Amino acid sequence: MNESDDQKPGPPTEATDAIGRMGQSTPIDLEAVQEKLRAEPGPAMWRSLDELAGTPDFQEWLHREFPRQASEWVEPADDGVSRRAFLQLAGGSLGLAGLTACTKQPLERIVPYVRQPEEIVPGKPLYFASTHVHGGYGYGVLATSHTGRPTKIEGNPDHPASLGATDVFAQASVLDLYDPNRSQAIVNLGRIRTWGAFVNEASPLLKAQQALGGEGVRILTGTVTSPTFADQMKTILAQYPKARWHRWEPAAAHDEYRAAVAALGGPHDRIYDLTQAKVILSLGSDFLTQGPGSLRYSRDFSRGRQVRAKRPVMNRLYAVESMPTNTGTLADHRLPLPPDEVAGFALALAAALGVASGAPAAPLSPRAQQLVAAVAKDLQANPGASLVVADGYAPQAVQVLALAMNEKLGNVGKTVRYIRPVEADPVDHLRSIQELVIDLNAGKVEALFVLGGNPVYTAPADLGFAAAYQKARLRVHHGLYQDETAQLSQWHIPEAHPLETWSDARAFDGTASLVQPLIEPLYESKSAHELLGLFANQIDASAYDIVHAYWQKNLHAAGAAGGDPEAAFRKALHDGLIPGTAEPAVTAAVNGGAVAQAAASISGAKPDPQAITLLFRPDPTVYDGRYAGNPWLQELPNPMTKLVWDNALVVGPALARRLKVQIEDVVEVSIRGRKVKAAVWVQPGHADRSATLHLGYGRWSAGPVGNGRGVNAYALRTTDALWAVAGIGLKRTGDTFNLASTQNHHLLESGTDEMPTAEKEVMARRPVRTGTLPDFLKDPNLVHEKPGLPKTPETTGAEDLTLYPRYEYKGYAWGMAIDLNVCTGCSACVVACQAENNIPTVGKEQVLKQRAMHWLRIDRYFEGDPDDPQVHHQPVPCMQCENAPCELVCPVAATVHSAEGLNDMVYNRCVGTRYCSNNCPYKVRRFNFLRYSNHDVPVLKLRENPDVTVRMRGVMEKCTYCVQRINRAKIDTEVAGRTVVPGDVQTACAQACPTEAIVFGDNNNPAWESTKRKADPLNYALLEELNTRPRTTYLAKLRNPNPDLLGATPEGKRI
């Protein structure tokens, strides 16, 4: 109980350096465990080596959900403090204050290397180019390694799918590596076995199969783009001609594939070039935050939208969608329509553009018609510079029409190009898994290898996959977790985490890049390549051998640097991508028949005007459920609903009114006899006659973090309606369920429906300042209270209202500028901040108590009609006020101003009066009300960033512009005898941001982008009337409306 409880996993301390020696041992005593394993085959069911080792850590952690406070106390029963301990405390507590005066440091060990690797300089991190694989596609990343411990993932600026940005999944993937719930040993029917044992059982069977041409062998994977994996499969299928390779990627855009096949005659992928697009129509698509190209698209889109006084040009985005998407929130004109009417809209527009004939069965609303006319005109006015993006999850017909419209508008080859599919040996996933189930039920399957994926949980409900699965004689599951599928398999082989093994993947545009390990596998695990080696009788081939061998053969083919293939391999490894692997554009023409068919299918449809359509969408944070065990993503607020730790049935206000349901009411959703109970979340801007349920929740074998969170949407999802199902039944059950939302939760809690009050205040206080492009052209200062100079802290004249002389910042003056015009609310910055600054997760109960710890939060505001509001995202880090209200109220000087204008927070000095937080008008300070940082699970300590103090209970914490990065840059440049210039340092949030919305820099140096932004008239300070003079400022959000749509619409509504 003293200051030294603030602990950082310093580089050369015992545990960390153990890992430093590249995993020669881990904090868990593996020897002891293996002893036990040899002794007896192990308990019937188990979760981790800790449990077997019976370490107190694990016992502690077992009943204490991870994150620790998830089971923080409601009644004393479930708490660690025993009666005896309690009484001891009772005795000691009074004299407590006196005991802590003089504290001796415990003896600390330095454990140097025996033979120090060349490249390692203790105390300096190393960066390795690698690839993050999500949904089968690759994203180039740079992984940070502290003395052998991967601690952080950043984007690889050279990689086309990243350009230096990352998404929430890439950021959070580093936590999975250290997840104590990862499966840690090979299991056979609940018993721990060895790889050898598995080989002994599997190979005879395979030999037998080889004789039969492998007709009983089935391999099930998700989307695969890995060239090496594909190559291995090719050889395997050659050896086992009758074997089948099935694919099931639950959240892949299946209809995109179908549409391409139908309309283009081949499963071509579409690549958009948003730098060229002046006018963009999104038909329900969230292309800025979903799909393998989203990071790149975000950057390109944002480049066309960063309006400045010097560059007052801006693309225009129309969005017609049902569930509000991040993309939709940036739209200049957004029209919420139920799914069937979105299709109708697409048809009407296609007709207006003359690519299809026919009209939607259900007539469009006048407002929609008006929009159709305007959009058609706008698109036609920009041939070759316009773009229609259909949602990959939209019905095939809509996507076909989108293809046709783009072709008609001359966009093909300009804003959209076709390439040969990046997915290896592309198939229709739905058909593929259906065939598998048929074979399973027919008893044709001798051995089924499930590589990655979790079909028992994700397969369409009507397939009855779980039952069929168990008809296979040998069931082998290969994955990171002991998930639902593993439970029903005889063999579970732990998958090596991408940071532990070798592999490769291709990006959305085909660019191939390598996955390289930063650390020896923490547990006994195999990569998919090694597992496939089993078939090719390369039982002992390591992933490196396989991947390396493949590229030795193919680097030349890939046109990489000629001459020495080894050198080329090293270069590819270093650069993080293999040059010349991007797919060239191919030409394809839309076939009219398919278009006519699509048009007919839409106009032929007879939508029941009362029917409610339920949409299934991958969750923005836990995706298809694979990340349900990741506390960072569980606690990451859904960008739209701000919900954490649960999903909910998202409905629009109109539907809620008609059903007479409120937020947190539990309703029973039924589709053809399938039922689930879900809590309602009313989402302004969600279209009427439709509801959305996100996938990925309601899991039952996802470990303590993911189990039983939310409702399982897969239970309703059937083969004929993967993404939308019409005519669902909704019945109120009368129960309610607590949903934890990080914003506006008080409005529910206060009982009265005060949303109007809040919104009135939001409008009046203008935290997000808005305007339109035409008005901006008329008056560049329109976002400021009074015309004149832009109100940057330097020019408000407010600093004259003080008796004190202004402090001169002679050296650096750090600052940040956030362009609200391009913030999609994707939340990558939030997770990046969490990873960089060792921010703990607190669990649902604590979030409900309004104690979320994210230093950087994204405020979301609605403007206007609840049925169709404008949505604004506003990232709010610490403002680093120059007149900081927090500083002068701290009695112990734990938060003080640095000479460079940072609002320093000294955790080890803080006594926790919380006065600073009360006095902070931005409420960006976070307090450790309980012991939130997890000191109990050793493996988790390895993830912590050694440059940031781990805060103890009772301490205030907050954003400091990643001061550890600033200091490193300053020291490195000073030692090199120069000063910090653009490119030397970036905050974690700015680095992760796909749209360059957040930029950081030195206000005293005009070379920085942030400084340029602060000079722009759009620049304003949040709550500037308080004269706190924040260092973080915002660029106002502008809309670029279509002049034809400015007038009142038939319903008198804004479009």
Next chain:
Amino acid sequence: MATIDERAMLPDGLPEKPYRPPVLAPGYTPGTVTDKISSVVLAKTPRWWYVAFGLSFCVMMLFLASVTWLFAKGVGIWGVNQPVGWGFAIVNFVWWIGIGHAGTLISAILLLLRQEWRTSINRFAEAMTLFAVACAGMFPVLHLGRPWLAYWLFPYPNTMGLWPQFRSPLIWDVFAVSTYATVSLLFWYVGLIPDLATLRDRAKNRVSQIFYGFFSMGWRGSASHWHNYEAAYLLLAGLATPLVVSVHTVVSFDFAIGIVPGWHSTIFPPYFVAGAIYDGFAMVLTLTIPLRAAFGLQDFITTRHLQNMAKVMLATGLIVVYGYGIEIFFSAYSANRYEQFMILNRITGPYHLHWILLIVCNAIVPQLLWFRKVRTNPVPLWIVCMFVNVGMWLERFVIVITSLHRDFLPSSWGMYRGTIFDWGTFIGTIGLFLTLLFLFIRFLPMISIAEMRALTPGSRGEGMETPE
């Protein structure tokens, strides 16, 4: 103090108006006064005392339990959160400090103003002050995230080469409260010395002889003793007087210095001081009325005392009500959106019930004190005082919570609700307070014997407080 019945300030000897009861019932001699008061201490302990003491002791254990759990787990067991960083702890702190005001006021200021009616209640009020301050003093420490480091708030030479941050009102608090506690203690003790001597001389058994003897510091009642005694007593009174104003002024700075709408207000110091005296007297009455009945001290603590204290309450109560009014006026007049919303939210928002209740308790019910029937009749008077005690606690709750829970950015608005531990700690301190109080009335004279003697006819006492 012009609102106090100014007749009380007339020199004695004037024909008393019939409605003005004397400060000491007729027929007492110094001897009988001493017998009566000291008997309370020296006589056998009444059974009801054991019951009452036992009860309050149990409640105090509740406090110990809550605090132990607090140290074990952290302030997270309370209801505090983002944005409401301060909760019950601070509310209770301000409330107790407020209660602790009457004592010094009665003892010091009324002494300087020559209000001899104070004599029979000052000892008791001072004791109450001390205990209240003791309760109050704990909360600032308990509410810290790391209470074991509370000593960092004191400016002491340390190995970190750091001082506290003297611009912070919390540091001013440290000095204000500790000074106040020290002076009150000295004042109370000095006043006790002659009586301790009396008890020493009357004590039957050796133990109490030594006990009282030790603390009476060899008092023999010689002329020089009396001379020094009165000089010291007057000095301390003079020293204590500014503190009555300063302490709660500083406490109000804890809020007034902040920029939070609903805190950042210039009216706070006077408004808080008045509130403190208001509450302080209410608490004195709440405790005196039953005790006076229990020990049959109606002759010493007469209706006139009740009357006068009621009048002080009425006066300060009106000042407080004025404070409520001016707050609303400020916000309207300031044309400051945040201030205006704060008031609106306070009156109509989710906590509007607290506000209404507060107005009822502090502004409406006490108006009964305009009627002499209420002022002179213990039972209704006691009820009014209870209302005020509750009301003043609510006032602090409203100031702390409703200001914080919805401040500048609507995105960060929140709600606050006390947990069982908040309540446990709060009620626990009441237990502690009562425990100390019962110990006091059992082992020390709750009325100043020496000064009461001086009030008996014929003694020079009538002059003790009248100007020569």
Next chain:
Amino acid sequence: MPQIFHRSTNTIAKVSIFGGVFILAFVGWVYSELLRSHYVTGQDVVKPQPVPFSHEHHVAQLGIDCRYCHTSVEKSSFAGMPPTSTCMNCHKQIWTNAALLEPVRSSYSTNMPLRWSRVHDLPDFVYFDHSIHVAKGVGCATCHGRVDRMPLMYQNASLQMEWCLDCHRNPAKYIRPKDQVFNMAWQPPADDPGLGARLVKDYHVLPPRNLTSCSTCHR
């Protein structure tokens, strides 16, 4: 009635009143001394080491440069502890069977690292960086003392915050020419009192306002 107390009580009472003041002062003094005592700071305390390594022998007698073992002192926050291989560079040839060096040899052969006791151990919330101090002309001996006179390594300074601030508030007192950083014996020239101030200027050492910003050491 008999006297309760003996007459000497008067004297005792008087004395105790005045004595109290001094007693309190004394307690305070003891406390502040305790906080700075070597018992608490670990100053001058030799910690148990797997091998009784003598800096005196290696630095003073053999004249090995600090950087031969502490390789990263100029480029990293951590000065670097020599891997066993560094020891063996020489001890393959000399003292090849000295009993004292058995742990080193076994470490080298078994590939299990030596586990030294950290002598200069700052709290975990303090982020000290060797490279910048060396770059700005803070000598090794300034903080670590005359290591060349330490047969067994011990902590030379209190390493308490006030000690750090002493230099951060006025670097001129301690700074030395860069080429003297690794010179154990360097003393500020008596004839040139202005040297420190000059070096502070030449080496662009930040002003105290920056050096004493909390985030300079705490993050």
